[in-house]
Amino acid sequence: MASVKAFRGQKCGFDLILMDCNMPFLDGYEATILIREFLYSQGIKQPIIVAITGHSEPEYVKRAINAGMNQVLSKPVETLALKRLIKKLDLMPEK
Numbered sequence: 001m002a003s004v005k006a007f008r009g010q011k012c013g014f015d016l017i018l019m020d021c022n023m024p025f026l027d028g029y030e031a032t033i034l035i036r037e038f039l040y041s042q043g044i045k046q047p048i049i050v051a052i053t054g055h056s057e058p059e060y061v062k063r064a065i066n067a068g069m070n071q072v073l074s075k076p077v078e079t080l081a082l083k084r085l086i087k088k089l090d091l092m093p094e095k
Contacts (some may be wrong), residue, residue: 010043012074013036015047016047016048016049016050016091017035017048019032020053021051021053021055021060021064022053023033028052028053028064028069029064030067032051032064032067032069033067033068036068038056048070048071049068049069050070050085050093051069052075052077053072053075054074055071071085
């Protein structure tokens with residue numbers, strides 16, 4: 001219980017997670033659910049999780065959102081799209 005209290009309200013060590021949806025053994029959908037559940041149970045602020053997938057069909061986008069992902073990017077992810085996402089999420093470091 002002490003360790004749970006020690007983490008409560010703390011920030012996750014990551015601001016942004018790029019989650020591959022189609023990984024072997026544990027896919028990105030299940031991994032996201034587990035990450036969200038663990039951080040929630042510990043009272044830790046949630047990071048932004050972005051799905052990276054080759055499937056852009058609406059049912060896959062809905063599955064990613066339902067799993068707890070904040071946004072979906074289709075493979076191949078272009079550098080400009082990633083830069084725009086980081087800027088949109090206000091994650092760019094100050095110069």
